[in-house]
Each structure stands twice: as C-alpha cells, then as structure tokens.
Amino acid sequence: MSETRTVADFLDGFPRAELMTAETPVEHLARLSEALDIDLWIKRDDLSGLGLGGNKTRQLEFYFGEALANKADTVLITGAVQSNFVRSTAAAAALFGMKAILQLEERAPGMGDAYYRSGNVLLAQLLGAEHMSYPVGEDEAGADNALHERAAGLRTEGRTPYVIHLGLGHPPLGALGYMACAEELTRQMNDFDVAVVPSGSGATHAGFLSGLRLAGHSADVFGICVRRNRDSQFLRMQTVLEKLADLLGLKETVPDRDIITWDGALAPGYGRLGESTRTALVMMAQKEGIFLDPVYTAKTFAGLLGLLKEGRIRPGQKVVMIHTGGVPALFGYQEELGVA
Numbered sequence: 248m249s250e251t252r253t254v255a256d257f258l259d260g261f262p263r264a265e266l267m268t269a270e271t272p273v274e275h276l277a278r279l280s281e282a283l284d285i286d287l288w289i290k291r292d293d294l295s296g297l298g299l300g301g302n303k304t305r306q307l308e309f310y311f312g313e314a315l316a317n318k319a320d321t322v323l324i325t326g327a328v329q330s331n332f333v334r335s336t337a338a339a340a341a342l343f344g345m346k347a348i349l350q351l352e353e354r355a356p357g358m359g360d361a362y363y364r365s366g367n368v369l370l371a372q373l374l375g376a377e378h379m380s381y382p383v384g385e386d387e388a389g390a391d392n393a394l395h396e397r398a399a400g401l402r403t404e405g406r407t408p409y410v411i412h413l414g415l416g417h418p419p420l421g422a423l424g425y426m427a428c429a430e431e432l433t434r435q436m437n438d439f440d441v442a443v444v445p446s447g448s449g450a451t452h453a454g455f456l457s458g459l460r461l462a463g464h465s466a467d468v469f470g471i472c473v474r475r476n477r478d479s480q481f482l483r484m485q486t487v488l489e490k491l492a493d494l495l496g497l498k499e500t501v502p503d504r505d506i507i508t509w510d511g512a513l514a515p516g517y518g519r520l521g522e523s524t525r526t527a528l529v530m531m532a533q534k535e536g537i538f539l540d541p542v543y544t545a546k547t548f549a550g551l552l553g554l555l556k557e558g559r560i561r562p563g564q565k566v567v568m569i570h571t572g573g574v575p576a577l578f579g580y581q582e583e584l585g586v587a
C-alpha cells in the first residue's frame with residue numbers, strides 16, 4: 248500500500264467517543280524472554296480502562312461515536328455468555344447514560360455454573376444492562392435478526408436504538424480502534440519483528456494489520472484463531488479487510504500473503520480450554536504475574552509458543568503479543584481452571 252495519509256488522518260473522518268483515557272503500556276517480559284530465547288514484549292490492552300478494560304474499549308470508541316451522532320438512547324449487542332464485548336458495551340452505555348440490551352448466545356455448551364453467573368455476567372448485571380438470550384451459538388445472521396426485531400419494537404415505543412453488529416455484512420467499525428492501537432504501538436516501540444494477536448470476529452486482527460501497514464511497518468502479524476479454523480478465518484479476514492478498505496476509501500487491501508491465521512490452539516473449540524491453552528495461561532501467570540483469559544489471550548500465547556516450536560517465530564526475534572484483555576472471564580471458568 249503506497250499511502251501518504253497517516254492512520255490519524257484516516258481516523259479523523261469518523262465520529263469517535265472518547266473511551267481510551269490513556270495509552271496502554273508496552274512491557275518487557277524478561278523471564279519469559281529468557282526461557283523462550285526470544286525478546287518478548289506485551290502490549291497491555293487489558294489495561295485499557297472502562298469497566299475492566301480489554302480490546303473492546305478501542306472498538307467501542309467508533310461504535311459509540313456513531314451511536315451518539317445518531318442520538319441513540321439504547322444500544323443492543325449480541326455475544327457469548329461470557330462475552331467481554333457485551334460487558335464493555337454495558338459499561339460504555341452506563342458512561343453515556345444509555346440503556347444496554349445484551350443478547351447472550353449459547354456458544355460453549357456444557358460449561359459449569361460459574362460460567363452462567365460469575366465473571367462478565369455478574370459485571371453486566373451490576374452495570375444495569377438488560378439481558379435477552381439466543382439459543383444458538385453459531386448463527387450470526389439469526390442473532391443479528393433477533394436484535395433487529397427488538398430494535399424495531401423499541402422504535403415503535405419512541406426510543407432510538409443503535410445495534411452493534413459483529414456479522415460480516417456490516418462495516419467493521421471496531422477495526423478502526425485497532426488501527427489506532429497499531430499506530431500507538433509503533434510510536435512506543437517500532438523495532439519489533441513479529442506481532443501476535445487473537446483473531447475472532449477479525450476486527451482486532453484486521454485493524455491492527457492495516458494500521459501497521461499504513462504506518463509503514465512490515466512486521467509479520469500472526470492471527471491466532473479462537474473460533475474458526477485457519478482456512479475459514481483466512482476467508483473471513485479477506486472479507487473484513489476488504490470491508491475495512493471500503494470504509495477507509497482505500498483502493499488496495501492488505502495483500503493475501505500478509506494474512507496469517509494459525510489454529511493449533513483452537514481445539515476443542517470456541518471458549519473451551521485445550522491443554523496447550525491451560526499451560527500457556529499458567530506459564531504467563533507464574534513467570535510474569537500477568538493473567539491471561541481462557542477464551543482469547545491464553546490461546547494467543549499458546550499460539551505464540553506453537554509458532555516458536557514450528558520455527559515460524561525464530562530465536563532472537565523481537566516479538567510483541569497484544570494482550571486484548573478478557574480477564575474477568577477467568578471467574579466464569581472456575582470449574583474448568585480451578586484445582587479441585
């Protein structure tokens with residue numbers, strides 16, 4: 248991409264609600280660097296503020312920017328039972344004096360009691376959000392439609408709803424927040440070789456990758472699959488990147504060779520802990536005193552370890568992992584994580 252405009256120039260064109268009160272720190276992980284023979288850093292987006300933080304704070308700046316511009320009084324969103332996005336949305340709604348309606352999908356069947364009561368579920372209740380449930384976990388279009396029906400009902404009552412979409416049919420506004428993250432990171436530390444990010448809806452991965460390239464940075468960006476296998480996630484990323492380029496008015500998208508998806512830590516599936524995920528979560532806690540979450544960031548670190556083992560991340564490289572948050576979900580996984 249040959250582009251003279253900066254990331255900030257691009258973002259200037261979008262309404263934005265201020266939710267990021269400060270830059271997030273970049274920290275060196277000395278003990279893990281030594282143990283793994285790489286130069287390992289972590290971008291602490293888990294400390295992004297707003298209702299216990301995480302990557303959705305950056306994404307919501309653009310959704311709430313649009314919601315406020317539309318004079319919305321109610322925000323609707325769908326997600327997994329332990330979704331961080333719905334919890335962060337409820338926090339932003341509280342901040343702006345709006346009502347939040349959260350639709351919780353059954354995406355990880357067979358979980359213990361804490362999954363339905365603690366962690367993000369508890370926090371969203373404390374934030375005063377209203378819950379509705381959706382029985383299926385892998386039906387993006389159906390889940391969106393259910394929200395639209397609810398929004399239509401609200402309109403007839405004279406309210407002004409705003410729906411936050413995760414599905415592929417809508418502009419990936421959240422990705423703009425991760426363009427900002429990439430730009431922020433290159434100002435804090437520019438000489439890294441590799442970045443590792445979780446790849447779920449793809450907003451974080453696509454925004455980060457695009458932002459990095461627009462900032463003129465050529466580091467490899469590995470997207471660690473947390474929900475779909477690497478081939479379906481690759482296709483999804485192509486679409487999200489195309490939609491992001493459309494949103495930005497760019498003629499060229501990020502080339503396919505730059506889209507890397509890795510799914511070696513995905514099993515047994517979304518929101519479920521495999522052995523390598525558990526090991527990664529415990530290793531980060533016990534070597535660095537940093538908590539990862541069971542759904543996204545422990546898989547991301549497990550991915551980093553897997554890529555090292557495969558030789559795709561090489562000894563001596565300077566590597567930065569984006570910690571996208573999610574730590575409140577730990578409390579929803581008490582039965583799965585706890586020592587009996």
Ligand SMILES: *Cc1c(COP(=O)(O)O)cnc(C)c1O
Pocket residue numbers: 301302303330331332421445446447448449450451452540543544571572573574
């Ligand atoms: C939502 C979420 C992700 C995935 O981000 P996408 O932009 O949907 O790909 C990663 N980590 C955490 C903690 C999340 O809550």
